[in-house]
Amino acid sequence: MSFTSIAVKKLMAFAGIFWFFYVIFHMLSLLNFHFGENAFDGFYVWFNQLLVYQLMLLMLVVLLGFHVIVALSRQFVNNISKGQAYQKSYPYGVPRFVAWAGAGVLFIFIIVHFMQMKLLDKPSLYQYMLELFSQPVMLIIYTLGVITLSTHLHHALTNVLQTLGISSKSYHLLVVLLVLILLVGFISIPMSVIL
């Protein structure tokens, strides 16, 4: 394996790990929503003015772009060199096109969500959440986004365990539990608006 491909593999892993910790942090900070407008808006007004927040945003954008380009080009090279018949299957027999469709929906969700949150002007994020989740179409989009994030993470974490040679059931249960906690945490925001 060449030096470049090892470096790309390592960067790809770093991009995944960075995003993984970001989504945990994002879900936990969103839980402020359940403590009311002051707690929620107060947290984001404080956090968004920090330099660390601007650096985090920059890293998220660059690493997502890198992750997507490398994943696409690897798949493309795989298709050409091996042909469909010899491709490694996904864990639990998930068809390749289903995994790619899920990743595609997740990517589109992240772009739409990012533009909604960062480019639109809003005096109160809390009020914006109330307005957003009173629209059924937004509820569907966000539910789809969170579900595709969960399946993508489950797939990625299972792959990591496979690569590390870990097949223990308890580790797999831990992955499922982690993904479920993220799913419930994210979904609790729109649910608290509509219930």
Ligand code: HEM
């Ligand atoms: C119901 C689920 C979600 C809600 C209610 C939600 C809400 C929010 C809010 C309020 C912000 C603005 C924060 C700010 O101004 O700093 C934000 C930003 C963002 N969200 Fe989400 N989000 C959800 C799910 C997700 C998911 C699943 C992802 C990615 C996989 C994601 C990625 C981002 C990114 C990249 C940003 C910009 C960076 C940041 O400000 O943290 N979000 N989201």
